[in-house]
Each structure stands twice: as structure tokens, then as C-alpha cells.
Amino acid sequence: xxxxxxxxxxxxxxxxxxxxxxxxxxxxxxxxxxxxxxxxxxxxxxxxxxxxxxxxxxxxxxxxxxxxxxxxxxxxxxxxxxxxxxxxxxxxxxxxxxxxxxxxxxxxxxxxxxxxxxxxxxxxxxxxxxxxxxxxxxxxxxxxxxxxxxxxxxxxxxxxxxxxxxxxxxxxxxxxxxxxxxxxxxxxxxxxxxx
Numbered sequence: 001x002x003x004x005x006x007x008x009x010x011x012x013x014x015x016x017x018x019x020x021x022x023x024x025x026x027x028x029x030x031x032x033x034x035x036x037x038x039x040x041x042x043x044x045x046x047x048x049x050x051x052x053x054x055x056x057x058x059x060x061x062x063x064x065x066x067x068x069x070x071x072x073x074x075x076x077x078x079x080x081x082x083x084x085x086x087x088x089x090x091x092x093x094x095x096x097x098x099x100x101x102x103x104x105x106x107x108x109x110x111x112x113x114x115x116x117x118x119x120x121x122x123x124x125x126x127x128x129x130x131x132x133x134x135x136x137x138x139x140x141x142x143x144x145x146x147x148x149x150x151x152x153x154x155x156x157x158x159x160x161x162x163x164x165x166x167x168x169x170x171x172x173x174x175x176x177x178x179x180x181x182x183x184x185x186x187x188x189x190x191x192x193x194x195x
Contacts, residue, residue, distance in 0.1 A: 001180050001181065002102070002103070002131075002132065002179065002180050002181070002182070002184060003102065004037055004102045004103055004132075004179045004180055005037065005038060005102055006037065006038035006039070006040055006064070006100055006101050006102050007032065007037055007038070007039065007040065007101055007102065007103045007104065007105055007179060008040040008041065008097045008098060008100065008101035008103070008104045008105070009028065009039060009040070009041045009052055009104075009105050009106075009107060010041075010042075010104065010105075010106045010107065010109060010112075010113045010116040010117055011025060011041065011042075011047070011048035011049050011052060011106070011107035011108070011109050011113060012047045012048045012049070012107070012108060012109035012110055012113055013042075013044040013046050013047040013048070013049050013050075013076075013109075013112075014046075014047045014048075014109075014110065015046050015047050017047070017048075017108075018139070020138065020139055021048060021107070021108050021138055021139070021141075022048065022051050024107065024136065024138045024171075024172055025048040025051040025052040025055070025107055026051050026052070026054075026055040027055075027171075027172040027173075028052055028055070028105065028107065028136070028172035028175065028176075029051065029052040029053065029054065029055025029056040029057075029058075029059065029061075030055045030056070030058070030059045031059075031172055031173065031176050032052075032055075032056045032059070032061050032176075033055065033056040033057065033058065033059025033060050033061030034059050034060070034061070035061075035176065036060075036061060037061065037176075037179075038061065038062040038063075038064060038082075039052060039053060039056040039061060039062065039063040039064065040064045040065075040066065040097050040100045040101050041053060041063070041064075041065060041066075041097070042065065042066060042067060042093065042097070042112075043065025043066060043067035043071075043077050043078050043081060043084055043085075044065075044067070044071075044076060044077070044078060045075075045076060045077060045078040045079070046076075048107050048108070048109065049078070050078055052107070053065070053078055053080075053081060054080075057080065057081075057082070062082040062083075063078075063081045063082050064081065064082055064083040064084075064085070064100060065077065065078055065081045065083070065084045065085065066085045066087060066093050066096045066097050066100070067084065067085070067086060067087070067093065068086070068087055068088065068089050068090055068092070068093055069086050069087070069088060072086055094116060094119060094120075098120060098123065098129055101131065102131055102179075103131045103132040103133070103134070103179040103182075104117075104120050104131065104132070104133045104134065105134045105136055105169075105175050105179070106133070106134070106135050106136060106142075107136050107138065108136075108138055108139075108141040108142070114145065117133075117135070117145075120133055121133060121165050121166055124165045124166075124185055125158070125162055125165055127185070127186075127187040127188070129185075130184050130185040130186070130187060131184065131185070132167065132178060132179050132182035132184070133165060133166045133167070134166070134167050134168070134169050134175045134178045134179060134182070135166050135167070135168045135169070136169050136170075136171075136172065136175045137168050137169065137170055138170070142168070146168065149163070149166075150163070165185070167182050
């Protein structure tokens with residue numbers, strides 16, 4: 001069993017989405033709070049980012065946000081978090097979120113969420129991030145991305161062993177379980193980064 005004290009959750013800031021996604025984010029937040037797993041996220045005050053943070057806090061947990069200064073200047077930051085780290089740019093944001101986490105869960109989201117997920121997958125492929133990565137595939141949202149990643153393996157742009165970089169869950173409960181049970185990645189895998 002992995003020691004999971006904090007988890008980075010990537011997710012949408014959109015407010016125009018199916019309530020099913022909001023329910024999943026709230027359930028994930030409640031589980032994190034109840035299990036005393038610290039949430040790390042992008043500190044947004046809307047959408048799934050706010051929903052997971054609020055639910056974590058309401059369940060007695062801690063929520064740590066990391067957000068670039070320009071977003072704070074726009075008033076896009078959550079003001080009720082346990083900690084708020086204001087950084088210079090998006091790159092620094094992603095680095096700090098990864099550094100503060102013992103694992104990653106990706107909830108559905110747009111380009112920003114997809115970019116964060118693909119970057120952390122790339123870091124793991126290169127042996128730069130060794131912790132579990134879980135794709136929380138609510139309502140089959142990530143099916144096209146998972147099919148694309150399978151195609152990359154099939155067409156030999158990635159090795160078969162790279163398919164173990166991420167795990168897929170369909171419920172928040174399963175996502176939390178996978179954080180604890182997914183074997184940590186071996187840094188020596190970087191020698192297999194090239195095909």
C-alpha cells in the first residue's frame with residue numbers, strides 16, 4: 001500500500017457542465033476529507049475545482065491551491081482554502097502541484113486539464129514523476145483520450161509498458177483505492193522512454 005498524504009486533482013473550471021460531473025467532484029472531495037488526504041489543486045473558485053475543494057474542506061480535510069498571479073489579479077482564485085500558493089506562471093504552478101502530491105487524479109476538464117494530465121503522464125514516462133496517476137473516467141468522458149493513448153501504443157509511438165503509467169477509475173471511490181494500490185513507478189524506466 002502506498003503512503004498517500006496528498007493528491008493533486010486536475011479538473012474543469014467550467015460551470016456549464018452536466019451535474020453528474022459536479023457530483024463526482026463532490027464525492028471525491030468528501031472522500032479526501034474523510035480520509036485526511038490533503039487536496040492539491042489549481043485554486044479556482046468555479047466549476048469542479050471549487051466543488052472538490054469545498055467538499056474536502058466540509059469533510060474536515062485540507063485543500064491547498066496553487067495559482068498563477070495573473071489569475072489572482074482576475075479574481076479567479078478560491079479564497080477559502082487551507083493554503084494558497086501564488087506563483088509566477090502556469091509552468092511553476094504545474095511543477096509545484098506535482099511536487100506537493102503523492103499521486104494525481106484527473107477529473108473531466110477542458111484543454112487545461114487535458115494538458116496537465118498529458119504532461120504528468122510524460123513526466124512519469126521519463127521517470128520524473130513516480131507516483132500513481134488515476135484518470136477518473138466519469139460518464140466515459142475520457143474514452144476518446146484513452147483510445148488515442150491505446151493507438152499511440154498500437155502504432156509504437158509508446159511502448160506497451162507505458163500503458164501502465166496511468167490507471168482508469170469510473171468512480172471516486174475506485175480512484176482513491178487505485179492511489180493506494182498502484183505500484184510506484186521505477187525511475188529506471190526512463191531508459192525505455194525512447195522506442
